[in-house]
Amino acid sequence: MAEALTVGSPPIEVRIRRNQRARRLVLRVGCARSGPTLTLPPGVSTAAARTFLHDHEAWLRSHLGQSRQSVAVRDGTLLPFGDGEIRIVAAPDGRPRLEGDLLMIPGRPADLPVRAGAFLREAARAACVAAVARHAPALGHRAGRISLRDPRARWGSCTSAGDLMFSWRLVLAPAAVLDYVVAHEVAHLAEMNHSPRFWARVRALCPDYGRQRAWL
Incomplete structure (x- = not known):
């Protein structure tokens, strides 16, 4: 066994x-x-x-798609963050901020999960917006509205109008994985399908996409 x-x-x-x-x-x-x-x-x-x-329980539950309520984010929680890890630390004052590998969260202990989550969502938004700004011009296309959500069944999506949606939990994945997901959705601006032409565009943006796709 x-x-x-x-x-x-x-x-x-x-x-x-x-x-x-x-x-x-x-x-x-x-x-x-x-x-x-x-x-x-x-x-x-x-x-x-x-x-x-x-x-790593919080990381594991987030990637298994379980509810946020099941992840006990508290002072001292260790989370993956891009290519490294950060530890949530209750701070006496100031604004939520990264100090090295520490995410300093001020305020009441009861507010720590909400404030930490807000910081992570903003970090995810910044990373996704930056990746879209790199990839869309490379294909000669322009993205529409970019939104961050917490979907259960997908990491991102692209509408026929060119609006892009990404899971905020991508900020918990390696940076190359986030970049691949963004490249995948940006490629849909040119090809709204999963044809060989679509995958050729993904490969042009992310040559080693197979490895990143396997991580997901």
């Missing part, structure tokens, strides 16, 4: 995979059939794996 650990409540089962060639712990969501997997390098104990899963 495969080794597995559970994290949080309601519990999420994560399959454990030990790899002699791995150099670090790697957590992948996987597809609906296989479920999440945590790869362990040599020498990492089950206790250390359990601690790692506890620290």
